[in-house]
Amino acid sequence: MVTKEAIRLVIGSGLFVTMQLLSLMTVQAQHQRLFLIAGQSNAVGQGDMHGSVYCKPGSAFEYSIDSDSLLPLSDPAGRNELHFEKANTGSISPSFALTYHNITGHEVIIVSAARGGSSCHAKAELDPYGSWSVAGRLPLFSDAVEKVKRAMDKTRVPLSGIIWLQGERDANAINDKKLTPQEYKDALRNLVSRFRKELNQDIPFYMVLTGYYKDHDVYGFNCVREQQQAIANEVNNVSIVYTDTNLFEERGWLKDSIHYNQQGLNAIGAAIAETISEKLN
Template sequence: MKTILLLLTMSLGYVLPAVAQTKALFVVAGQSNAVGQGNAEQSVRVTGALEYRYQSDSLVALRDPVGENALEFQAANTGSAWPAFAQRYQELTGQQVILVAAARGGSSAHQKAELNELGTWAAEGHKPLLANALEKIHRAEAKVGTPIQGIIWIQGERDANAIFDQQLTAEAYEGALEGLIGRFRNGLGAVVPFYLVLTGNQQGREPIGNTAVRQAQRNVARRLTQVFVVYEQAEHFAKKHWMKDFVHYNQQALNDIGKTVAERIVTLNN
């Protein structure tokens, strides 16, 4: 019957209306590995996905380097996890991914871990970032006409260093992470899902702080509703030769993060 209807409408010169593709608006936030320090030449090429740009209040094709240097946030240098995320999510759901990039290299979760002007996600500091992220998200939601479906969080190395240097306790970091999730949700007026990529290790120093950060992230995910660990393999990247340098992930690692996070989010939502 559908085939007959299609042939009939074509013969009469009519065009059937296209089925609207649903949109999936995601935020990616955190520090340098959320920004992306990979290689755009090795990044996944994705079709149909978009990125919201604050400076021009526009939607552009999602491709690396993802992000923009605005509102204290940064563009990828030069590859990120997000084209791989968008490609896999679209494959699995048929939804169009629209991304809001809000990450800054070196930013901390706790104010005590903030370095100079690198920024913090805490309520106070030299360069608080949360208000800027909320501003960008609200503008993106208005542009797209749909609320965000989740925040993907990659952060923790700065706080891990502060724990290692005994400037911060693991308990304080855990409280800061829980607090920033609450402030994000208060600012958005909804219990938005929060997806955690567990922090990796840093080559050249004992992983005392990094291990403490990962445990804190797991604790928060167990305690808070709609907070999930969606990637746990970053601590093994050095053995896989997936590190760009002592702290940053290479493009192979970023592509794996993007793909795996998409698969995990889809599984959680089914």
């Protein structure tokens, strides 16, 4: 016969185990950092996985919304899920995670949410690439928010920051006189505001300045870079974390006319990890 005392012991034991597990999860979360990497093709990554870096087991992960799971981070990073794309075939993610982990000791969780050719302003949008604008034909913004929230629910880790690589599509639209620099600036400011409204009013927003398109007019690209810097100067907790993408052609860090090769992507990842770790720690 099962006595009341035995039942109380079993229940008490179960509560103790549950509390221990919750405590362990809390301690683990304190040693993890979650970042969103978003934007267009250079945020997706068009490098070479064979030149990417290696993250030791247990130090870096990426979140998949399709499987609702954390996967070991390695290139090609990112997933073909929602309206986002997998790296083709190398990205900044492993270099960023490796450097950040080496500096801080924190495990890094990446949420990849990038789509090649996507614009910031709806006027610059081209089919089938979409836009981060509320008027965009694809729900890129809402998809990114959903993926981040699901990752936070899964890991119990808050978002530490948004890393943004985007602007080439809008620069081309400025060159084509379909968009003004002020319209791009307003769209970028609005994007930051929308992310903060959905995720956290104080979330840091880290930008990599847009590079150049080889053999094309630099005017639109300089306009985008200037407006990105202006937003960083004017909006609290928005930072420029890498500036030298305009020098990639002379450094031999372009894969083609506009995409960064793996050497360039590794340099960006390591540099922004150093800058962000200083700001957060």
